[in-house]
Amino acid sequence: xxxxxxxPIAGVDPTGTTxxxxxxxxxxxxxxxxRATGTVVLVVVGVLxxxxxxxxxTFTLRPVSGSGLTLVHWAALFDPAQQSNYSDLFAGIxxxxxLAVIVVAIVLLLxxxxxxxxxxxxxxxxRVLEFxxxxxxxxxxxxLVVGFVPVYQVLQGVVxxxxxxxxxxIGVIVLPYAYRPIQANIGTLNLTTLTEAxxxxxxxxxxxxxxxxLPNLRRGLISSCLLTVSVVLGEFxxxxxxxxxxxxxxxxxxxxxxxxVGALLAxxxxxxxxxxxxxxxxxxxxxxxxxxxxxx
Amino acid sequence: xxxxxxxxADSLVVRGTPVQLVDxxxxxxxxxxxxxxxxxxxxxxxxxxLLGPSGCGKTTALRAISGLESIDSGHVRIGDQDIESVPVHxxxxxMVFQSYSLFPHMTVAQNTAFGLQMRKVGxxxxxxxxxxALDLVGLGHLxxxxxxxxxxxxxxxxxxxxxxxxRPRVLLLDEPLSALDAKVRVQLRDEIRKIQQETGITAxxxxxxxxxxxxxxxxxxxxxxxxxxxxxxxxxxxxxxASEFVAGFVGHSNRVEGVLEHGRVTVAGQDLxxxxxxxxxxxxxxxxxxEDVLLAASGLPAIVVSTSFLGAQRRTxxxxxxxxxxxxxxxxxxxxxxxxxxxxxxAGQPVAVAARS
Numbered sequence: 001x002x003x004x005x006x007x008p009i010a011g012v013d014p015t016g017t018t019x020x021x022x023x024x025x026x027x028x029x030x031x032x033x034x035r036a037t038g039t040v041v042l043v044v045v046g047v048l049x050x051x052x053x054x055x056x057x058t059f060t061l062r063p064v065s066g067s068g069l070t071l072v073h074w075a076a077l078f079d080p081a082q083q084s085n086y087s088d089l090f091a092g093i094x095x096x097x098x099l100a101v102i103v104v105a106i107v108l109l110l111x112x113x114x115x116x117x118x119x120x121x122x123x124x125x126x127r128v129l130e131f132x133x134x135x136x137x138x139x140x141x142x143x144l145v146v147g148f149v150p151v152y153q154v155l156q157g158v159v160x161x162x163x164x165x166x167x168x169x170i171g172v173i174v175l176p177y178a179y180r181p182i183q184a185n186i187g188t189l190n191l192t193t194l195t196e197a198x199x200x201x202x203x204x205x206x207x208x209x210x211x212x213x214l215p216n217l218r219r220g221l222i223s224s225c226l227l228t229v230s231v232v233l234g235e236f237x238x239x240x241x242x243x244x245x246x247x248x249x250x251x252x253x254x255x256x257x258x259x260x261v262g263a264l265l266a267x268x269x270x271x272x273x274x275x276x277x278x279x280x281x282x283x284x285x286x287x288x289x290x291x292x293x294x295x296x
Numbered sequence: 297x298x299x300x301x302x303x304x305a306d307s308l309v310v311r312g313t314p315v316q317l318v319d320x321x322x323x324x325x326x327x328x329x330x331x332x333x334x335x336x337x338x339x340x341x342x343x344x345x346l347l348g349p350s351g352c353g354k355t356t357a358l359r360a361i362s363g364l365e366s367i368d369s370g371h372v373r374i375g376d377q378d379i380e381s382v383p384v385h386x387x388x389x390x391m392v393f394q395s396y397s398l399f400p401h402m403t404v405a406q407n408t409a410f411g412l413q414m415r416k417v418g419x420x421x422x423x424x425x426x427x428x429a430l431d432l433v434g435l436g437h438l439x440x441x442x443x444x445x446x447x448x449x450x451x452x453x454x455x456x457x458x459x460x461x462x463r464p465r466v467l468l469l470d471e472p473l474s475a476l477d478a479k480v481r482v483q484l485r486d487e488i489r490k491i492q493q494e495t496g497i498t499a500x501x502x503x504x505x506x507x508x509x510x511x512x513x514x515x516x517x518x519x520x521x522x523x524x525x526x527x528x529x530x531x532x533x534x535x536x537x538a539s540e541f542v543a544g545f546v547g548h549s550n551r552v553e554g555v556l557e558h559g560r561v562t563v564a565g566q567d568l569x570x571x572x573x574x575x576x577x578x579x580x581x582x583x584x585x586x587e588d589v590l591l592a593a594s595g596l597p598a599i600v601v602s603t604s605f606l607g608a609q610r611r612t613x614x615x616x617x618x619x620x621x622x623x624x625x626x627x628x629x630x631x632x633x634x635x636x637x638x639x640x641x642x643a644g645q646p647v648a649v650a651a652r653s
Contacts, residue, residue, distance in 0.1 A: 189400070190395055190397075193395050194397060194399060196391075197391065197397040197399070199383075199384040200362060200384060200385075200390070200391040200468075201385075201410050201414055201459075201462065202386075202388075202411055202462070203385055204385050212399055215401045216400055216401050218401075
């Protein structure tokens with residue numbers, strides 16, 4: 001027997017090929033910016049964002065009269081004696097959080113399966129789905145609300161007028177923001193081949209989706225949910241026209257009597273979204289989980 | 297220095313299972329049939345290549361076996377079982393795809409273990425079999441890498457290990473080498489063949505590359521327009537093509553016009569014997585391999601049009617006085633230049649003749 005028949009790849013190291021570098025050579029047309037350029041851009045953008053945030057933070061620390069800094073406005077928010085002043089605000093926050101959960105559920109349980117079906121089983125409806133999902137961004141919210149009013153008059157007779165019913169309307173306006181990150185993530189993968197590979201290895205359709213598709217769409221799904229929550233927390237027009245108490249409507253009313261608390265809560269909401277964004281940026285779409293150490 | 301490849305572990309050796317396609321029809325509804333009542337009989341442990349141009353139906357045939365494509369009529373059998381109504385995940389197949397199909401969020405070991413997890417193999421047995429499969433393709437030391445940390449050739453090796461580790465009844469390979477560069481393609485091609493022989497698995501290999509098909513397969517089925525034109529050993533296809541299409545598609549051929557009479561064909565005044573066939577006497581197209589035409593000291597005068605270096609040999613195109621061109625394959629030590637006057641002679645018989653209207 002010759003060595004050539006015995007070796008899997010005679011004389012060649014199977015690990016010899018190095019994966020391509022992620023960062024192309026500098027100085028070439030189309031190459032990614034240098035690290036220094038990236039740092040400068042980040043600093044400039046960071047300063048632009050930081051100035052208004054720091055201004056708001058400083059404002060919330062100013063006393064009503066006099067100079068210096070004080071935490072009195074922050075403390076008032078948690079002062080049991082003043083809870084009655086903020087009861088509408090806390091009810092609005094609660095309503096907005098419930099709305100966020102329901103709208104995220106609509107995205108995950110309706111939009112995502114529809115997108116996967118269009119990608120894997122019915123590619124012909126792909127363009128239709130994209131058109132439908134992007135359409136709401138072309139219509140001003142106030143125009144949409146005018147259309148929603150008669151619908152909600154009927155809806156109130158069926159399911160009542162609780163704030164959670166806003167989720168149907170907000171579920172429509174979040175479609176563009178929920179659709180794009182997921183579709184962008186799908187575009188980076190060959191989902192058809194991945195699912196076919198999984199099925200050829202013995203996975204049923206549900207298992208292939210759960211074990212292979214969804215983990216690879218993690219980044220897109222998280223981004224989509226974040227944007228959905230952001231839209232829900234920032235949505236004012238629909239809630240105001242349909243006379244519902246949400247975080248934004250309550251904040252507007254409170255702002256008129258207590259500008260410090262308005263700025264304080266706006267800052268808190270921004271920080272909340274910022275933390276979510278940082279978390280998303282740390283989530284890698286592939287290889288995010290550390291592999292378990294295998295026994296040799 | 298060469299490394300010694302391990303023999304396949306017992307966990308990877310299988311008893312080959314026959315695969316049959318019987319009058320399989322697949323119509324995509326666009327007017328042309330992807331599969332036009334094809335029948336194919338693959339013996340246990342045999343390596344059969346489906347060869348043909350793009351759109352000939354070879355991938356559809358493979359996907360019909362895998363279940364990824366439904367069929368309109370006919371039968372697909374693995375072993376004694378009709379499986380046309382069996383879903384993909386219950387067909388017990390192993391498949392390697394043209395595009396890299398490793399799951400990006402899993403390591404090499406996790407990818408390879410996936411099929412075993414689906415079959416609920418215990419952890420200890422699973423780890424052992426994964427390691428054996430990765431050792432078989434020479435990547436046992438890369439078990440913790442992710443797909444994006446590996447080259448294309450390495451990814452296809454892992455895909456092969458992943459397909460084999462479950463000991464499937466049949467291994468289906470859908471142009472697994474197309475995305476690789478030429479050198480890696482040849483290495484992996486030979487390795488796939490070696491592993492198939494050692495494991496004893498029945499394999500169906502789809503390719504549009506005739507060299508690939510002839511090099512690795514026990515038998516090659518040449519497909520055209522949804523039909524199998526000819527199935528046979530590589531030698532059969534090359535030396536005794538059954539149709540004009542096969543003669544033209546498999547290997548290089550000179551298509552020259554001649555006249556068939558009493559078992560001999562006359563080409564440019566030269567009489568050549570032909571194999572007995574069903575073609576009636578009269579005008580024919582004769583298919584002559586380039587290696588059956590020689591540059592000679594005497595013979596038919598011709599002008600060199602172009603010449604290309606192939607390593608040990610050279611291929612030269614000449615134009616005869618009769619007006620048609622011939623490709624001649626000869627030793628690289630002879631290097632005629634374009635415009636040279638040379639003489640050519642036929643050294644062998646045409647591999648096929650076809651009636652010419």
